[in-house]
Amino acid sequence: MRSLPIETSDGCFQARFSGAGLARIFFPDSPPEDDPIQEKAEVTPRIEVWFDLTRRAIQDVLAGRAPEVLPPFDLSTGTSFQRQVWEAIRSIRPGQTLSYGEVARLIGAPKAVRAVGGACGANPIPLLIPCHRVLAKSQRIGGFSGGLHWKRFLLEREALSSFDFFAKNRSALRFERQETRV
């Protein structure tokens, strides 16, 4: 594994790569990891390419745009249920949102609503697997493992660059009003 910093105008993210691809993204100022194993493996040419794709993709999402190209993902840590959830979430476009219940239905497990929430929390690649676009029913904010401020921030960025979103939701102010708890 190899971790590399990704500087953006919104802070310094950390990207961790395995031999198979991008394995994990950390938000700026996230608590330090205990796992020092192989964290500084050699930066191969392949990883350099993935790093570059990751950096551009993150910058796109931060600007409210859909990335054109993505690095390969290493999702081997996930269970098959979690990977189904993550795959479904990848189909949500910027400016669009789904509820946890809608994601559950999409993967054919309509009652596993809470489990979908759990899978969102276990998402190792936030931003690029856009779990911030999954809200509680009727547009309440729900939760976010990286901190609710990041979820609001990303949704507002995408709202500003998506006419559809405004048509459906009136305004991003809804996020402030409808969140269940801070």
Next chain:
DNA sequence: TAAGTGCGTCGTT
């Protein structure tokens, strides 16, 4: 509207 309680449900640990 807002805030609180209780319960069904199911994947994960």
Next chain:
DNA sequence: AACGACGCACTTA
């Protein structure tokens, strides 16, 4: 067996 990034059906202010 216990715990949630849920959703629903309720009360109470």
